[in-house]
Each structure stands twice: as C-alpha cells, then as structure tokens.
Amino acid sequence: MDGDAMKGKILLVTGLAAGYVLGSRAGRERYEQIKTAWLKLYETEPVQKQVRNAQGFAKARVSAVPSTLFSGAKTIAKIAKSNRSAGQKLDATIDEVDDVKGDLGDIADGRSSKKR
Template sequence: MKGKIGLVVGLGVGYVLGTRAGRERYQQIKTQWLKVWNLDPVQEQVGKVKGFVGDKAAAIPGAVWHGVVKVTKSATGPGTPGQKLDATIAAGKDAVEEVSDAAEDAVDEAKDKSTASKSASAKPAAKKPAQNGK
C-alpha cells in the first residue's frame, strides 16, 4: 500500500515539476476541475449522495454497537471461562454477520437507487403528436 501511494505521489510531482508550464498547467487543470465540480447537475448528485450516506451510514455503526454489546455481555455473563469463551465467539460471529448484512443492504440500496436514477434520466422525452392540419 505504501508503495502504491508513493508511486502516485511521485507521478504527480514528476508531472507537475516535469512540464514546462508546471504551475500554470496545474492552475489550468484545477480551474477546469472546479468549473465541472461547481456545475448544478454535479452538485445535485453530490447532495443526493450526501443524503443517502447520511441515512444509510447510521445503520452500520448501529449494527457494530449492537454486536459489541452482545460480545461484552457474553464475555461477562455467568458460566465457566470455557463457556464464556464459546458464548463470546458465537456472539462475535453473529455480530460480524449483522454488520455484513447491514453493509450489503446499504450497498444494494445504493445500487438500486443508482440504477433507478440512471433509467429515469435515460428515458426519452414524450413526443408531441403530429398535427397534420385536419
């Protein structure tokens, strides 16, 4: 991972320093990027993504918290150390499954919304009936 980050940073620095225009070209790229970023359609999609993430991201920490509580109760509950260990392992597996399910549900819903928004935007506009002067 460290090598990949270093490679990307090195390529970026080499590009900026290696071009004749250097800083000027960087400013051009940055200006063009900001123009695209600030377009209304782009900002609408950014707002949709922020809203969706805000709604769905809460489900995952909730599942994690619920799992932590279950594992803690299992570890501190009654029984022999072996029984506690077995209960804690089982609770941990259940917790992992619940978090995984919550994450998969969030991803599936994001895919569904993405597909729905793509199909809605791809629908052609309704054609007006032809008037033939009758």
C-alpha cells in the same frame, strides 16, 4: 579537479536550475489550467445534483451506523458474560461480528438492516 571538469559541473548545475525553473513554471501553469477546468465542471448543475444526491444518501445511512455497532457490542458483551465455553463464546462472537458486518453492508447499500 581540472578546469574542464569544473566547467562541466557548473554547466550541469546551471542547466538543471534552468530546467527546474522553466519546468516548474510550465507545470504550475498547466496545474492551474486543469484546476480551473475541474472547478468549472464541478460547478455545473448536473454534477452538483449528483453531489447533493450523494450527500443525502450518506446522511440518511450514517445515522443507522452507531445503533448497529452499539447493538452488536451489547450482544458481544452478553456473550462474554455467558456461561458458555471459550470455544462457544468465540464462535458466537464471530457470528455476531458477521451479522453486524452484514447489517453495515445493508445500510451502505441502502437496504434496511434487520432490527437488532
């Protein structure tokens, strides 16, 4: 390798290192600006009101999920134990899964699911 090629590689590595240092410093400063602005917005009362609303909505709905899933699992277990043919069991299980899926969708949408 001749001297000019080595000098070019050294300059390239030096340039990359300088670019990395300057870029990461500028990037970090910009990140901090964005983070500060976001936190300032997040802490405003209108945003916090919506956060509380979302939390209340989720807490009210999440309590219905385990009983819906448990009820569906019990029904599927009864189907599996029944004297039906394999095809009938499969069809009934698919129907029950669809019902549970619909009930979970109702819960997520804030509607009452059917009583199981």
